[in-house]
Amino acid sequence: MDLEYDKKYETFRQEVQTFLDEHKPKVKDRATSELSRADFEEWLQLQIKHGYWARTIPQQYGGYGAEPDLMHTVIMDEEFNRAGVLRGSPAQGPSMLVPTLLEHGTEAQREKWIGATMQGKVRWCQGYSEPGSGSDLASLQTSAREDGDDFLINGQKIWTSTADKADMMFVLVRTEPDAPKHSGISYVLLDMKTPGLEVQPLRTMSGDIGENSFNQVFFKDVRVPQSNVVGQRGEGWKIANTTLKHERNSLSSNAEGTLMRLIRLMNRETINGVSAMANPIYRDRLMKLQARVLAMKHHSMRILTYSLKKENSGTAGLVTKLQNCQLGFDMASLAIDVMGELGVLYDHTKYERDKGFWQAHSFFSLGLIIGGGTAQIQKNIISERGLGLPREPKPAKPA
Amino acid sequence: MNFGLSEDQTLLQETMRSFLADQVPIERVRDLRTEDCPGDRALWTQLAELGATGILIPEANGGSDLSLLDAVVVSHALGYAVTPSAFLSSSVLAPLALRALPESQSSDWLAGIGTGELVFGVALTELFSVRENAGIRLENGSLSGKSMMAIDLCKADFFIVAINEETLAVVRHDAPGLEVNRLVTTDATRCTSELLLEQVVPEALIENAGPTISRMLQAGRIALSADTHGAAEAMIDQSVAYAQQRKQFGRPIGSFQAVKHMCAEMIADLEPARSLLWYSAHSFDAMPEEAPLMSCHALAHISEISRTIASVATQVHGGIGWTDDQNLHFWFKRIGMNRHLLGGPEALRAEAAELQGLAQAS
Numbered sequence: 001m002d003l004e005y006d007k008k009y010e011t012f013r014q015e016v017q018t019f020l021d022e023h024k025p026k027v028k029d030r031a032t033s034e035l036s037r038a039d040f041e042e043w044l045q046l047q048i049k050h051g052y053w054a055r056t057i058p059q060q061y062g063g064y065g066a067e068p069d070l071m072h073t074v075i076m077d078e079e080f081n082r083a084g085v086l087r088g089s090p091a092q093g094p095s096m097l098v099p100t101l102l103e104h105g106t107e108a109q110r111e112k113w114i115g116a117t118m119q120g121k122v123r124w125c126q127g128y129s130e131p132g133s134g135s136d137l138a139s140l141q142t143s144a145r146e147d148g149d150d151f152l153i154n155g156q157k158i159w160t161s162t163a164d165k166a167d168m169m170f171v172l173v174r175t176e177p178d179a180p181k182h183s184g185i186s187y188v189l190l191d192m193k194t195p196g197l198e199v200q201p202l203r204t205m206s207g208d209i210g211e212n213s214f215n216q217v218f219f220k221d222v223r224v225p226q227s228n229v230v231g232q233r234g235e236g237w238k239i240a241n242t243t244l245k246h247e248r249n250s251l252s253s254n255a256e257g258t259l260m261r262l263i264r265l266m267n268r269e270t271i272n273g274v275s276a277m278a279n280p281i282y283r284d285r286l287m288k289l290q291a292r293v294l295a296m297k298h299h300s301m302r303i304l305t306y307s308l309k310k311e312n313s314g315t316a317g318l319v320t321k322l323q324n325c326q327l328g329f330d331m332a333s334l335a336i337d338v339m340g341e342l343g344v345l346y347d348h349t350k351y352e353r354d355k356g357f358w359q360a361h362s363f364f365s366l367g368l369i370i371g372g373g374t375a376q377i378q379k380n381i382i383s384e385r386g387l388g389l390p391r392e393p394k395p396a397k398p399a
Numbered sequence: 400m401n402f403g404l405s406e407d408q409t410l411l412q413e414t415m416r417s418f419l420a421d422q423v424p425i426e427r428v429r430d431l432r433t434e435d436c437p438g439d440r441a442l443w444t445q446l447a448e449l450g451a452t453g454i455l456i457p458e459a460n461g462g463s464d465l466s467l468l469d470a471v472v473v474s475h476a477l478g479y480a481v482t483p484s485a486f487l488s489s490s491v492l493a494p495l496a497l498r499a500l501p502e503s504q505s506s507d508w509l510a511g512i513g514t515g516e517l518v519f520g521v522a523l524t525e526l527f528s529v530r531e532n533a534g535i536r537l538e539n540g541s542l543s544g545k546s547m548m549a550i551d552l553c554k555a556d557f558f559i560v561a562i563n564e565e566t567l568a569v570v571r572h573d574a575p576g577l578e579v580n581r582l583v584t585t586d587a588t589r590c591t592s593e594l595l596l597e598q599v600v601p602e603a604l605i606e607n608a609g610p611t612i613s614r615m616l617q618a619g620r621i622a623l624s625a626d627t628h629g630a631a632e633a634m635i636d637q638s639v640a641y642a643q644q645r646k647q648f649g650r651p652i653g654s655f656q657a658v659k660h661m662c663a664e665m666i667a668d669l670e671p672a673r674s675l676l677w678y679s680a681h682s683f684d685a686m687p688e689e690a691p692l693m694s695c696h697a698l699a700h701i702s703e704i705s706r707t708i709a710s711v712a713t714q715v716h717g718g719i720g721w722t723d724d725q726n727l728h729f730w731f732k733r734i735g736m737n738r739h740l741l742g743g744p745e746a747l748r749a750e751a752a753e754l755q756g757l758a759q760a761s
Contacts, residue, residue, distance in 0.1 A: 001401065001402065001403065001404075001405070001468060001677065001681040001684075001685070002400065002401045003400065003402065003681070003685075004400065005400055006400070071400070263757070267757075277757055277758075278758075280749070283748075283749075283752050283757060283758065284745065284748050284749070286752070286757070287696075287699070287748035287749075287751050287752055288699075288700075288703070288748065290696065290751070291675070291696040291697075291699060291700035291748075291751075292671075292700070294675055294678075294693070294696055295671040295672055295674060295675035295700060296671055298402070298671075298674040298675055298677070298678040299670065299671040299674035299675075301402040301674070301678075302402045302403055302673075302674045302677070304400070304402065305400065305401055305402040305403050308400065308401075315666055315670060316670040316673075316674075319666065319667040319670050319671065320671075322663075322667050323667055323671055376656070376660070378663075379656075379659065379660040379663035379664065379667075380656065380659060380660075380663075382663040382666060382667060383653075383659040383660070383662050383663040383666075384659070386663075386666065387639050387662055387663070387666060388639070388643070389639065389642060389643065389651075389653040389654065389658075389659050389662060390643065390650075390651050390653055390654040391654065392654050392655070392656065393650060393654060
């Protein structure tokens with residue numbers, strides 16, 4: 001066991017700190033959505049220039065061009081987190097599309113999209129789920145029919161985050177209707193301004209249609225050039241799955257920060273003149289949560305070690321999403337209980353605590369438990385890929 | 400940066416696991432339960448030959464003077480195999496107590512633990528839980544009173560006895576005025592007794608032992624959580640193997656989501672808890688200021704998840720899991736035994752809150 005970081009990384013850490021000290025006043029304590037689009041793009045470009053964003057993306061595609069080194073990523077995430085500043089952009093373009101293009105895109109696609117995406121000039125949404133295809137994503141029905149050099153897309157997508165703000169969509173469509181379900185899908189890049197495409201916002205349980213908007217997208221004879229397919233036609237399922245690998249491991253989950261906030265709330269909140277922290281039942285629940293937060297914190301260090309050694313993290317790695325999302329929900333639940341009858345105050349009403357953070361965090365965590373593969377799908381993955389339990393047999397075909 | 404076991408520790412883990420699988424299969428554990436006490440001196444000697452008993456013994460006394468994380472590796476393997484042994488008392492708790500004595504007094508005792516010639520039992524329960532009016536008094540140089548749920552006394556040569564939060568004593572097992580009554584528990588793999596003392600003259604007193612006692616409890620709790628974690632892991636492994644082999648409705652029960660999800664939930668709790676366990680042992684070795692809190696959280700958390708695992712793993716087995724023949728209950732009962740041996744989860748969490756100054760009413 002050795003938890004020290006190599007000396008050479010301390011220099012890097014100091015560089016990041018100096019950068020943040022100088023620039024953080026501009027962005028701190030403001031959600032990135034509060035920055036104007038021009039200011040946000042400028043901020044991303046400044047980070048790229050210093051190598052704190054698009055760090056390992058080749059310079060020819062608009063990146064900084066450094067050699068991959070996981071420790072640099074960890075240190076940047078730690079320091080940006082500590083400063084309360086968002087590093088880069090959490091959007092799906094940088095995190096999902098760009099790695100896909102690097103792996104499967106044509107030279108022309110890479111040159112056109114990677115730099116513009118990392119710099120925030122082009123914003124993407126992900127068109128995967130459909131009303132009839134959620135956990136069974138490969139059953140998707142949105143069709144792309146050949147029409148000369150183009151495809152005509154018809155169908156519907158749902159749970160499409162930020163579709164109302166996006167310039168482009170990377171979308172899975174069925175191009176080979178007669179092929180088996182996994183091999184009839186293509187991965188296509190689509191301009192959101194194409195005629196025949198309509199976005200309808202979906203109000204979520206949190207009640208707002210804000211930064212993380214949720215949408216339905218309808219396609220009626222939406223025309224897209226066949227050259228916008230990424231990789232080979234019919235290989236979209238395989239390509240989308242390699243992208244899922246790239247989904248950022250939540251190495252920098254902020255559960256510890258949320259727990260500190262919960263402790264401050266419990267010290268502050270009183271019922272019948274007695275502090276919530278003085279209540280042994282609440283305190284016991286808090287200590288249970290603290291143990292889980294500590295377990296997940298050190299678990300992420302263990303997973304990081306596997307990555308540094310280029311070892312497979314196995315079952316240990318598969319359980320993090322399931323645990324972290326539930327932990328977030330459970331911390332919000334204790335906070336809401338501690339506030340008692342005032343725990344349901346919402347929408348910036350009088351007496352609301354922490355600007356409504358806890359109810360919002362509860363809704364958001366519940367969304368995370370379902371999104372990106374439900375908890376039940378996670379358990380299938382853990383038991384089948386992690387523990388080697390047999391897959392469920394396919395139902396017999398109706399006679 | 401390397402969060403995990405070293406190569407040597409991984410090797411130690413493999414050595415212990417294969418030794419115990421070979422030498423202490425569950426059949427031998429079953430045999431030992433017919434004895435008055437599961438303590439087994441022959442097995443103790445074998446563990447000493449492997450170097451397992453002297454991990455926390457100084458090199459000058461013939462031990463290997465390794466870290467608590469190494470002791471955790473051994474303890475984990477013992478829990479995995481539900482091995483009856485005096486490891487917790489003799490190789491974790493006693494060495495930390497004896498190392499507080501002058502070398503002239505402790506050297507033979509420490510050496511004897513390392514070679515396997517000596518076994519030390521411990522009577523520490525009253526440090527954290529006084530029941531049945533128990534407690535040991537020191538009057539005019541001799542000890543009187545009672546200690547409950549003392550560990551590994553039956554086959555021991557010496558006992559470490561807590562008198563109060565600042566004082567420990569070493570007593571001979573055959574000292575005049577001393578009586579040991581075995582208390583039978585559900586768990587057939589640990590030896591627990593009451594210790595009755597009537598004007599017993601101790602071999603040694605360890606005074607001003609506050610910091611020593613704190614370190615003992617931290618190390619003991621971390622080693623005990625390793626034992627529980629190992630037992631829970633064994634139950635999951637057996638469940639996964641059973642779910643692959645047992646067929647109902649024409650297919651392995653492990654292909655049903657209901658069973659699959661039980662297994663996934665168990666392992667999803669077990670793996671992060673392993674990280675917590677390793678870190679808490681490392682805190683004891685390298686960041687002693689963190690160890691009091693980490694030891695409380697590790698044992699409380701691992702006790703909680705393991706009780707659930709013990710129940711769910713038994714349910715995965717269905718009716719056969721509930722039988723004596725299937726042996727699963729040995730692990731279930733070990734986990735239950737460990738749960739309150741050095742402080743139960745509620746008490747540990749109260750202590751954790753207190754350590755952070757969170758317990759005062761404002």
